[in-house]
Amino acid sequence: MPKQVQNDNLINKINASKLSVAPMMDWTDSNCRVFHRMMSRRALLYTEMVTAPAIVHGDRGRLLDFDAGEHPLALQIGGSDPAELRQATRIAADWGYDEINLNVGCPSDRVQSGCFGAVLMKTPDLVAECVSGMIAVSPVEVTVKCRIGVDDQQAADVLPDFLGKMRQAGIRRMTIHARKAWLQGLSPRENREVPPLDYPLVHAMKREFPDLHLSVNGGISDLEAARAHLTVMDGVMIGRAAYHQPWQVLGQADLLWDSPPPFEDxxxxxxxxxxxxxxxxxxxxxxxxxxxxxxxxxxxxxxxxxxxxxxxxxxxxxxxxxxxxxxxxxxxxx
Missing domain, CATH: 1.20.120.1460 (Four Helix Bundle (Hemerythrin (Met), subunit A))
Known part of the structure; x- marks a missing residue:
């Protein structure tokens, strides 16, 4: 059954996104998030990506149910059809998520064949149409997670144009994976490791778009690195390190908010x-x-x-x- 948002259990989403755990397919399911929430009361957690067609036509309870203790929690949706994304957003909003995020960063073959994920970096006007429709029907904030570019795109040109169009469409908060995605020739795993990181470009976007709340993602493995990025950026998203070394990342994460960690060890x-x-x-x-x-x-x-x-x-x-x-x-x- 859909869950009603319990306001007294929620932490301000903007503050929560100072540190977030990335949406990771086959990893960040509800059981994983319950475990992660045990270690951090503050970090923003994300679901695995759920496609808009699955939400519209599939078993919604199985796809969208979560434990009330997982808040603050964001749902990541994949898709590229504006009408379908609008419908999926309207449905998902009833489940009580704190944020709905559009995936414009995943490079897997499965995503490309469905025309969503990182391939959408090539069609920013379509993405703008999608998020505009999602915002129109969502009672909670709609955000975007993207790459700095794909394939032979010049990231320094593509990324600011993309952010500008997202801002014009009504987006106020984004997460940028600081790598390009190579849609041909690299596996999804290689796309998380091989393309070089360009943190200076992402930092420059914060200076160019000071009104946007921007988080950086990619290659960040510990809280020391997160703190360094937070001197420039609004937020940091950590993926594999939070999964493989959860205590080192999440066990002390609440100190970023000057809050004591829930457990000592x-x-x-x-x-x-x-x-x-x-x-x-x-x-x-x-x-x-x-x-x-x-x-x-x-x-x-x-x-x-x-x-x-x-x-x-x-x-x-x-x-x-x-x-x-x-x-x-x-x-x-x-």
Whole structure:
């Protein structure tokens, strides 16, 4: 069933976007977001991308339901048909998301064949038409996540033109992945690593568009780097590092807002997750559906290898496997 927004549970979205966790296909599902929210009360979380046709024609509950504790939470939509995106936005708004984001950055083959994602950098007027229609029907803010360009485009020319058209269409907040996307010749994974990062160009966009709230994404692996970008940018989005090393990124993230972290160490997070996992198992869920997102919780700490191995080998088991994984960690010093 659609969820009504509980205002007293929400944190101001603009403040939340100071640090956000990127939408990542097959990773940032609801279980992952519940885990991430355990470590940070402040960071803005994103869903995996959901296509507009799926929202309009598919199982909306399965696609859009989330745990009320995940706020502040943004839904990322993929699509390029203005009427369909407008309809999907109207539907999704009833679920109580804090933001609806249009994907103009994903370079996967699946996205290109559907004419959405990074390929839309080539058609900024169409994107402007799409977001204008989305804004018209959305009670919450509509945002855009894009690349600096694609293929042989000159990013220094394309990006400011794109941002200008988004601003004219009514967009006030954007996230820019500081790499071009090569739609031919590179895999999606290579597109996250091979094209060079151009942080100076993204920083220059903030100077050129001071009225826009701009976040930078791409290659940012820790909070120290995030703090450096925040001296120039309004926000920072972290992707793979937040997933693979969640405690290092999210465990101390709330300090960016001068707020104390919810937990003192990763072990406390793991203990706090235990009742959630038990409830999930009692509803018929599988252990792996939660623990696959938690393998990196103790990254770099004594016992991390045993934690990961035990969870991976016992992925079909119950809470006893989780407890056995916890037992692999080094004892807490008195």
């Amino acid at each position: 990763a072990r406390q997070v793991a203990q706090a997750m235990r009742p959630r996992i038990i409830a999930h198992l009692e509803r018929g869920g599988r252990l792996h559906q939660f623990t696959r997102h938690m393998l990196g919780l103790f990254h770099g700490q004594p016992g991390a290898r045993g934690w990961k191995r035990t969870l991976s080998e016992g992925s079909g088991g119950g809470i006893e496997v989780y407890d056995a994984a916890l037992a692999q960690l080094a004892p807490v010093e008195a």
